[in-house]
Amino acid sequence: MKRESAQKTALERVKHLFSEAEKAFRRDPKLADRYVHMARKIAMKAxxxxxxxxxxxxxxxxxxxxxxxxxxxxxxxxxxxxxxCKHCKRYMRFPLK
Ligand SMILES: [Zn+2]
Incomplete structure (x- = not known):
């Protein structure tokens, strides 16, 4: 039960960081990358x-x-x-539903 709510909080924070990253990207792509990094850390921890x-x-x-x-x-x-990805020149694949 406790873990579930921790995950819920983490998810909210992750979502928030991604929306901030989106806003930051235009003026500072590196800042957007930092937000992704933070979001991943939160997700991993939770x-x-x-x-x-x-x-x-x-x-x-x-x-x-x-x-x-x-x-x-x-x-x-x-x-x-x-x-x-134009940075590392690698591909990611996602199945379409
Ligand atoms: Zn890449």
Whole structure:
């Protein structure tokens, strides 16, 4: 029970950090990356899985905040979403439902 509420709080904080990252990105992409870093730490500590819609907002290889058309490329192929990170030049795949 206690753990559940801790996870809920952590999730709220993670969501908040991602929305802050989104706002910060335009003027300071490095700050956005820091928000991602903080969000990941919170999630890890609470043993929380970052929701799927937020997983697409950062690179799982270099953990940078990603904005399609700016620092990442998005395509779909065979029912999958493919994200290409321009920083580390690696791909992430997400199944499309
Ligand atoms: Zn990357």
């Amino acid at each position: 043993n929380l899985k970052i929701p799927r819609n937020l997983q697409k907002k950062f690179c799982k290889h270099c953990y940078r905040f990603l904005v399609p058309g700016v620092n990442c490329r998005v395509r779909t192929k065979e029912q999958k979403l493919i994200y290409y």
